[in-house]
Each structure stands twice: as C-alpha cells, then as structure tokens.
Amino acid sequence: MVAVTEITASERDASHADAVTIPVDRLPELGGPVKMQTRDLKLWYSDKQALAGINLDVPERQVTAFIGPSGCGKTTFLKCLNRMNDTIEGVRIEGDVTLDGTDVYDRSVDPVQLRARVGMVFQKPNPFPKSIYDNVAYGPRIHGLATNRGDLDAIVESSLQRAGLWNEVKDRLGEMATGMSGGQQQRLCIARTIAVSPEVILMDEPCSALDPISTARVEELIDELRDNYTIVIVTHNLQQAARVSQLTAFFHLGRLIEVNDTAEVFQNPGESMTRDYITGRFG
Amino acid sequence: MKAGSGSFFWNVDIAVSLTFFTILLLGLACIGFFMGRRRATVLADTQSAALHSRPVYHGWYVALACGLPAVVIWITALVVGDQLIESTMIASLPQDIRDASGPVLNRFLADAETLAGGGQPTIEITPELEAAARRFGNLRTLEHWIGFAGALGLGLIGFGLAYRRLSVALRARQPVERALMVVLLLAAALSILTTVGIVFSVLFESIRFFSQVPIFEFLFGLQWSPQIALRSDQVGSSGAFGAVPLFVGTLMVTFIAMLVAAPIGLMSAVYLAEYAHPRFRAGAKPMLEILAGVPTVVYGFFAALVVAPALRDAGASIGLSVASESAVAAGSVMGIMIIPFVSSLADDALAAVPNSLRDASLGLGATQQETITRVVLPAALPGIVAGLLLAVSRAIGETMIVVMAAGLAANLTANPLEAVTTVTVQIVTLLVGDQEFDSAKTLAAFALGLVLFIITLGLNVVALRVVQKYREKVD
Numbered sequence: 009m010v011a012v013t014e015i016t017a018s019e020r021d022a023s024h025a026d027a028v029t030i031p032v033d034r035l036p037e038l039g040g041p042v043k044m045q046t047r048d049l050k051l052w053y054s055d056k057q058a059l060a061g062i063n064l065d066v067p068e069r070q071v072t073a074f075i076g077p078s079g080c081g082k083t084t085f086l087k088c089l090n091r092m093n094d095t096i097e098g099v100r101i102e103g104d105v106t107l108d109g110t111d112v113y114d115r116s117v118d119p120v121q122l123r124a125r126v127g128m129v130f131q132k133p134n135p136f137p138k139s140i141y142d143n144v145a146y147g148p149r150i151h152g153l154a155t156n157r158g159d160l161d162a163i164v165e166s167s168l169q170r171a172g173l174w175n176e177v178k179d180r181l182g183e184m185a186t187g188m189s190g191g192q193q194q195r196l197c198i199a200r201t202i203a204v205s206p207e208v209i210l211m212d213e214p215c216s217a218l219d220p221i222s223t224a225r226v227e228e229l230i231d232e233l234r235d236n237y238t239i240v241i242v243t244h245n246l247q248q249a250a251r252v253s254q255l256t257a258f259f260h261l262g263r264l265i266e267v268n269d270t271a272e273v274f275q276n277p278g279e280s281m282t283r284d285y286i287t288g289r290f291g
Numbered sequence: 292m293k294a295g296s297g298s299f300f301w302n303v304d305i306a307v308s309l310t311f312f313t314i315l316l317l318g319l320a321c322i323g324f325f326m327g328r329r330r331a332t333v334l335a336d337t338q339s340a341a342l343h344s345r346p347v348y349h350g351w352y353v354a355l356a357c358g359l360p361a362v363v364i365w366i367t368a369l370v371v372g373d374q375l376i377e378s379t380m381i382a383s384l385p386q387d388i389r390d391a392s393g394p395v396l397n398r399f400l401a402d403a404e405t406l407a408g409g410g411q412p413t414i415e416i417t418p419e420l421e422a423a424a425r426r427f428g429n430l431r432t433l434e435h436w437i438g439f440a441g442a443l444g445l446g447l448i449g450f451g452l453a454y455r456r457l458s459v460a461l462r463a464r465q466p467v468e469r470a471l472m473v474v475l476l477l478a479a480a481l482s483i484l485t486t487v488g489i490v491f492s493v494l495f496e497s498i499r500f501f502s503q504v505p506i507f508e509f510l511f512g513l514q515w516s517p518q519i520a521l522r523s524d525q526v527g528s529s530g531a532f533g534a535v536p537l538f539v540g541t542l543m544v545t546f547i548a549m550l551v552a553a554p555i556g557l558m559s560a561v562y563l564a565e566y567a568h569p570r571f572r573a574g575a576k577p578m579l580e581i582l583a584g585v586p587t588v589v590y591g592f593f594a595a596l597v598v599a600p601a602l603r604d605a606g607a608s609i610g611l612s613v614a615s616e617s618a619v620a621a622g623s624v625m626g627i628m629i630i631p632f633v634s635s636l637a638d639d640a641l642a643a644v645p646n647s648l649r650d651a652s653l654g655l656g657a658t659q660q661e662t663i664t665r666v667v668l669p670a671a672l673p674g675i676v677a678g679l680l681l682a683v684s685r686a687i688g689e690t691m692i693v694v695m696a697a698g699l700a701a702n703l704t705a706n707p708l709e710a711v712t713t714v715t716v717q718i719v720t721l722l723v724g725d726q727e728f729d730s731a732k733t734l735a736a737f738a739l740g741l742v743l744f745i746i747t748l749g750l751n752v753v754a755l756r757v758v759q760k761y762r763e764k765v766d
Contacts, residue, residue, distance in 0.1 A: 092654060097569070124656030134647035137670050146665070147655040197651070204655055 029263040032063045036268050038255075043068035043208060043238040044089055044126075049103035051084060051093065058084050060262045061103065066208075066255075071230060071239045073253035073270065075246060077285065080259040082242045086210050089240065090126035091119040107208070124151055127206035131213040133193035135185035135200075140177050143185045143196055144168060147204035163203055171199035172229050191222025198229060202237075209233065211241040215248065227252050246286055250274050258282045308435050312365070316446060320358040323450050327353030330457050344464035352463040355470050356453030361446035368438030376430045383426060385419055403427050493744060496737035503731045504532045509738060511535060515701035515712075517721060517732045532735055534742070536701040540711030544622045544693055545686040547707060551626025552686075553679060556633025560675075563634070564641035565663050576638065583631040587691040594624035594696035611708060616698035618707040625692050632682045640674025641667060673757050680754035684747040690715040714739045 032047065044066040051059040059081050066072050066089075074082035087093045088105055091112060105112045112122050124147070135143050144164045147153075154160035164181070168174040173195045177188075185196055194214060201209055211230070215223040223245075230239060230252045243249050249256055250270060257267040258279075266273060266282045277283040284290055328350030335342045342349075380400060381389060388399055399420070402412035406424035414420070457463075501509070512533015559579065563572050599620035606613030613619070644667050652662040668675075698710030699720055721736040 090654070092650065095650075095653065120656050120658050122656075123654055127656075128650075128654035130647060130650060130654070132647055134645070134651045136648060136651065136666055146652070147657075150655070150657050150661055150665075200651075200655065 029061050030063055030265070030267060035063060035065055036255075038065055038067045040070070041068045042066065043108065044240075045104075045106045045109075046085075046088070047104040047106075049085070049088060049105060050101070051081075051088060052100045053096070054098040058262050059088070062264045064257060064264060064267060066238060066240055068238050069234060069236070070255060071234055071241060071253040072255045072257065073249035074240070074242045074257050074259060075244075075249050075285070076259035076265075077290070078244075079261075081262040082257075082259045083212055085259065086212055086240060086242050087128075089208070089210055090123050090128055092123075092128060094119055124204050125206055126208040126210060127201035127204060129194070129197050129201055129209065129211045129214050132217050133190055133197055135188070135193050135196050137184065137186050139182050140185045140188070140196065141181040144200050144203050147200060151204060153204070167199040167203040168196075170202055170233070171195045172225060172232075173199055189222070191218050191225060194218060194222065194226060195229065198226070198233075202233075206237065208238045208240065211239065213242050213244060216244065223248070246274075258285065260285070308439065312439055312442070315443070316358055316361050319443075319446055319450065320354040323353035323357040323454070324350040327351075327454060327457060330454065331463075334457065334459050338459055340459045343460055343462050344467075348463040348467050349457055349461065351467045352461070353450060353453045353457070355467060356449040357446045358449075359470065360449050361442040364445050365438050365442040368434065368441055372434035372438060376427070376434060379430060380423065380427060384423065388419065399423070407431065490744065493737050493741050496734055497741040500731060500734035500738045503734065504738075508532060509534050509735075513703055515717070517717070517735055530731065532731065534714070534739065536703040537712060537714045537717055537739070538742075539703060539705075540618065540697065540701070541687055541713040541715075543618045543705075543707060543711055544625065544697055544713055545683060547619055547622025548625035548629055548686045548689075549679070549683060551623050552629035552633050552682060555626075556630045556682075557637055557675065559630070560634040560637035560641060561663060561668075564638050565659070565667065576635070579631045579634055581631075582628070583635075585628070587628065587689065588695075590624050590628050591691040591695035594620050594692050598624050599696055606708065613708045614698070614710045616696060616710040618697060618709065618711045621693045621695075621697035622707070624696065625686055625689055628689070628692065629682045629686055632685060633678055636678025636681065637671070637675045640671040640678065643674065644670045673760060677754040677758045680750050680757070684750040684754075687750075688715065688743060688747055690719060694719055714743050718743075 042065045046062050046064050049059055049062040050057065062081075062085055064085075074086065076082050084093065088101065089112075093099045093101065101113065107122070107126065110117065112126075136146060138146070141164055144167050145154075145160055148160060148163050154163055165174060165178075168177060173192060176192060177183075177196075185193065188196065194217070198209075198214075215226050218226065227248060230241065233239060241249075241253065253270045255267065256270040256273040258265045258273065258277075258281075260281060266277060266279045268278065272278075273282065274286060277286060328346045331342060331344075331346040331349035335346075344352075377400070380403070381396070384396075384399070388396060398414065400423075402414050403420060403423040404427055406412045406416065406420060407428040412420065509532050512531060513535050514531035514533045515536050516531050563575060563579075567575065595616070599615055599617060602617065602620050603613045603615055648666050648670060649662055652666045653659070657665070693713045693716050697716060698712055699716060700710055701712050701717070702709055704711060718736045718739050721732060721739075
C-alpha cells in the first residue's frame with residue numbers, strides 16, 4: 009500500500025497495481041441480516057475492466073454509502089445490483105450478485121422483475137413529462153398493483169407522503185411534474201420508486217443536482233426510509249455519507265479498498281488510501 | 292433577316308458589357324484591397340504606432356469604398372435609364388402608333404427592342420419599326436455607356452478618397468463590419484422578398500380570376516371542366532370552374548399516401564431509434580433517406596407503369612374493376628415516397644427523448660415495450676405529429692406522381708379505385724403549352740396555386756407551433 013499524497017496518473021497506476029480489493033474473509037461483521045451480496049464481481053466495458061472482483065455484503069434496512077474518486081466504479085457497481093448495466097452495449101459481467109440468496113444474474117431471473125424489487129433513483133431528477141399523479145402511478149399501473157382507482161389513489165398518496173412531498177403537491181397532482189423545482193422533482197422520483205414497493209432502493213448521487221436545502225430534505229427522507237427499505241447510496245459528498253449511512257464502502261480504480269461501519273471509516277480508517285481520500289489529499 | 296439586321300449590330304451587347312464591367316470593377320476592388328492593406332502595414336511600420344484596425348480591414352475599407360458605390364450607381368443608371376428610354380421612344384413614335392390602344396403600342400415597342408437585338412419581330416417590318424429599332428439601339432448604348440462611365444468614375448473617386456484617408460488611427464473595422472452586415476441582411480431580405488413576390492403575383496392573378504369566376508362557384512362548385520369553348524357547338528366545353536372534385540381528389544390521394552407512409556414510417560422509426568444496433572442504424576438511416584432522393588418523376592413512372600397495372604390485374608382477379616389510372620396507385624406510391632420523411636422526422640423526435648427517461652422507466656421494472664409505448668412515444672409525440680403534418684403538406688403539393696398515375700379527368704368520386712385528379716395535376720395541365728395569360732383557364736391555375744399555398748402554409752404553421760409547444764414542455 010502506497011501512502012498517496014500528490015497522486016499523478018502514473019503513480020495512480022502504480023498504486024492501482026498493488027491496491028487490493030477486499031477478500032471475503034476481511035469483510036466486516038454485520039449486526040443484522042444481509043440483503044444483497046456480491047462475490048468476486050468483475051465487469052468489463054468492451055475490453056476495459058471497470059470492476060476487479062468486488063466482495064460486499066449489503067445489510068438489510070440500513071443505508072450503505074459508496075464513496076471514492078470519479079471513475080472508481082461505484083456507480084457501475086451500483087448498477088450491477090439491479091442489472092441496469094444490461095442495457096449498455098459491450099458490457100460483460102462475471103461473479104455473483106445475490107438478492108436474499110438468489111443469484112440475480114441467473115437465467116431464470118427476469119431483470120424486469122428484479123428492478124421492481126430493487127428500485128433506482130438517478131443522479132439527475134428525471135420525472136416523466138406527465139402529471140405528478142401519473143409519475144407516481146406509472147410503476148403501480150405497469151405492475152398491476154392497484155385494481156381500481158381508489159387503490160391507485162391510495163398508493164400515490166402514501167408514496168408521496170413517505171417522500172415528504174404530499175403536502176406540497178396534494179392540490180396540484182394534475183400538473184406537469186417537469187414544472188416542479190429540482191428538489192421536488194428528485195423527491196418525486198423517490199416517491200415514484202417507493203410506489204412499486206421495492207425492497208432495495210439504489211440511489212446514484214441523488215443530491216448532486218440539488219441545492220443545500222433540498223439536499224437536507226432528501227437526506228432526512230433517506231433516514232426515514234431506512235425503517236422500511238434497504239438503501240444503497242453513491243455519493244461524492246463525504247459529509248453526506250457520514251450523515252446518512254451506517255456502512256461505508258470506499259472504492260478506488262475498480263477495487264473495493266475498505267468497507268466498515270461509517271463511524272469507523274471516517275474516524276479510524278484502516279487503509280492509508282482511505283485516510284488520504286477522506287482528508288482530501290486526493291480524489 | 293440576319294443580313295438585314297446587320298446594321299443594328301453595333302449595339303452594345305448587354306451581357307458582354309455587364310461581364311466586362313463586373314470584371315473591371317472586381318479587379319479595381321482587388322487592387323484597392325491589396326494597396327490598402329500594404330499601406331496600413333507601411334504606415335504602422337514607419338510611424339511605429341499601433342494600428343487601430345488590423346491591415347486586412349484597411350484593405351477591405353478601400354475595396355468596399357471602390358466597389359459598393361459603383362455597383363449602386365450602375366444599377367440606378369439602368370433602372371432610371373430604362374424608364375427614360377421608354378418615354379423617349381413613345382414621344383418619338385409616329386402619331387398613329389402613339390394613339391393606338393395599349394396592347395398595340397406595347398407590342399410595337401417590344402418588337403422594336405427585339406429587332407434592335409437582332410431577333411425576329413412578331414409584326415411585319417415597316418420603315419417605322421426599323422427607325423424605332425435603330426433609335427432604341429442608340430438609346431440603349433448611350434444608357435450603358437453613361438452607367439458604365441459613372442460607375443467607373445465613382446469607383447475611382449471612392450478608391451482615391453478611401454486610400455488617402457488611411458491612417459494609423461483610422462477606425463476601418465467599424466464601417467467594414469457594418470457593410471458586411473448590410474450585405475448579409477440583403478441576402479436574407481432577397482429570399483424573403485422573393486417569397487413575398489411569388490405570393491403577391493399568385494394573389495393578384497387569383498383576384499383577376501375571381502373577377503371572372505365567382506369565388507363561391509370556384510370553392511363549392513362540383514363541376515370542373517376548364518376548357519373554354521372555341522365554337523358554341525363544341526362538346527364538353529362549358530368552362531366550369533368548380534374545384535371541389537380537385538380538392539376531393541387531392542385529399543383522397545393524400546389520405547391513401549399517409550395511410551401507407553404513417554404506419555410504416557413510424558414503425559421503422561421506432562425500430563431504428565429503440566431496438567436497432569447503433570451500427571445497423573448508422574447504415575439503415577441513410578439508406579432510408581435515399582428513398583427521399585429518388586426523383587419524383589421516377590416514382591411517377593413506377594406508379595404509372597408498374598403499380599397501376601399490377602393493381603388493375605390484382606383487382607380483376609378478385610372481380611374488382613380498378614381504373615388503369617387510379618387514386619390508389621398514385622396514393623400508395625406517393626406514400627412510399629413519403630416514408631423517409633415520416634421515419635426520419637419521427638426518428639429524430641424519438642432520439643431527442645433523453646435516455647434518463649428510458650432509464651427511469653426501466654429502473655421501475657417496466658419492459659422495453661412498456662417504456663416505448665408509455666414514456667418514449669408520448670414524450671416524442673409532438674415531434675412525431677409535426678413530422679406527419681409536414682409529410683401531409685408534402686403529399687398535397689406533390690405533382691409528378693399524380694400527373695402520371697392519378698389521371699386528368701375531374702371525377703367527383705369517393706372510390707379510390709377510380710381515376711381522380713388533383714389540384715397540382717390541374718395546374719400542370721392548365722399551364723402546359725402556349726397559353727394566353729388573361730383567359731380564365733390560365734388564371735384558374737393561379738387560384739388553385741393560391742389554395743395549395745394557403746393549405747400547405749397552414750399545415751407548416753401548425754406543425755411549427757406544435758414543435759414549439761413541445762420544446763416548452765420538455766424544458
């Protein structure tokens with residue numbers, strides 16, 4: 009392990025060579041049950057390897073944060089968890105990803121069904137150019153979760169309530185979602201994801217396009233959602249990782265360098281590279 | 292006649308003098324450019340001071356000062372000169388011709404001009420005509436020499452003045468850039484003015500038509516037979532101008548064309564934009580667009596010689612009588628021609644839907660088909676509708692295919708298997724060949740053109756509005 013102070017491209021490549029991804033026997037003990045698990049997960053974009061054998065346990069009903077410099081593979085890894093990489097041309101994946109013990113890459117698993125269980129919130133708010141109501145009702149309609157209008161209304165209301173958006177939009181559910189503020193749009197996207205009743209919610213830098221007040225609201229929301237959902241969040245904001253997550257995983261150049269209780273990672277990092285990153289010496 | 296008109300050949304040939312003059316003026320401006328540029332450089336060196344404008348602008352400054360006024364004075368001289376020539380000519384004509392009616396006088400003047408140019412006049416050559424032609428030739432020559440000398444003189448004066456004004460502090464860039472802007476403005480204005488000119492000429496001729504045929508009869512009459520009787524006992528020459536059969540025919544052919552083009556175009560666009568491998572799309576899209584590059588006349592004889600007989604035979608085999616020139620033959624081939632319009636515009640609209648929306652839908656557990664029908668197509672719908680409207684206006688204005696394959700007889704029918712005729716076909720048949728430009732028959736073409744113009748303009752405006760609204764929505 010190299011103590012990296014001022015990292016250049018060649019030095020980074022050098023450190024790349026001897027940085028080691030965490031082996032299974034060094035994964036931390038989790039207090040509760042494991043919701044998702046990856047073993048030796050490797051991914052290539054065409055012939056460029058982006059993930060180098062990741063082992064990770066995602067604890068149920070907790071928030072797991074992925075941190076690391078840009079291009080370290082954390083979003084790529086996140087998208088492996090609900091097979092959103094399937095739609096990208098030239099991607100090849102090896103290794104295991106399990107949800108409640110079932111391999112999600114098994115032939116018998118339909119990615120469409122998987123994504124209903126493992127929902128996703130994207131970096132940039134991406135509401136459909138439809139009404140607020142139709143945005144939230146989109147998933148339940150597709151999956152036939154409501155048999156009549158009353159059921160659907162109830163799902164929409166409870167989803168918006170859980171996303172903390174109900175009071176702001178209850179009188180204008182018919183208005184275009186694209187007319188809302190960025191922060192409202194992102195909470196709408198969260199409500200839309202919740203409406204399908206997923207078990208896991210993946211969030212890819214959900215606050216990077218939001219102002220500080222909207223960010224604080226979304227962070228509160230994540231904290232509340234933890235009671236019912238397993239949440240995995242990718243973030244560039246280290247304070248945010250420290251505030252909202254219970255487990256933190258540090259990625260670098262396609263390797264998982266360190267994973268531990270959030271408090272432990274931030275106060276007493278086990279690897280010098282992690283310490284350098286969280287103290288802002290590179291990244 | 293050639294030998295006889297030999298004496299008129301000392302006329303200045305307008306084309307030759309114009310070419311010569313243009314080359315001379317361009318050469319002068321070029322010299323001005325290089326001299327101005329060099330002088331600016333020399334001035335900066337000898338006075339070792341910074342130029343306000345770069346040397347290139349000094350060059351342009353001299354070139355423009357030389358060229359622009361010369362061109363303006365040349366054009367003015369020609370315009371004013373032509374007016375003067377005409378009034379002088381009329382004043383010098385013998386009394387009996389001067390007192391003749393307008394058309395006779397105009398024809399006499401036109402023939403004098405033709406004769407002066409060495410051409411063949413339409414009336415018999417009389418001594419009066421020869422004298423007039425000679426006078427016309429003299430005046431024309433004089434006009435050109437005056438315009439030429441004035442322009443050249445002004446060019447030289449502009450050259451000299453501008454060259455003397457060159458100095459280190461001269462703000463040469465500002466006038467040059469302003470002149471450039473004016474030139475660009477003129478270029479833009481020219482295309483707009485041309486359009487306006489066309490619209491007005493069509494409009495005025497239409498008004499002349501409507502003074503002969505009531506507008507109500509034209510718009511709602513059910514009988515179209517524009518042949519004016521030469522003899523009172525001629526058959527089928529009532530001269531009726533009811534355009535409804537043409538409108539119905541146009542609508543039917545357009546409808547059939549859209550029936551072919553809209554589904555095929557949309558489905559191919561969805562395949563290309565949503566399912567096709569990027570490499571396939573890169574190859575297939577230009578191939579589809581080649582369809583749009585096939586000359587319409589080729590589609591026309593394809594429709595007339597291949598599709599129409601095939602349809603007739605197919606119809607006969609199941610006991611239907613299909614006319615050898617039928618709306619369905621013309622419409623279906625036109626539809627094939629329009630497919631690339633629809634698919635290309637729809638493909639653009641689909642490609643403009645951000646991928647984040649597809650991700651959002653897939654991330655919620657929607658299938659690709661659900662994503663396309665529920666998210667991508669609705670988001671692209673305004674663009675698709677606009678594309679369809681543009682395709683409709685293209686179909687309405689299309690001429691060659693219907694001329695060849697739809698027929699000439701103005702049947703008022705709702706049966707697509709019969710021959711129908713369209714607005715464009717009738718315009719063509721009304722204007723083909725030598726025509727008098729003041730008969731109702733010819734003027735009817737302008738009225739039809741006006742209707743066509745209003746319909747396609749309306750469709751284009753609606754399409755543009757739809758696209759604009761769509762932009763607001765997505766932002």
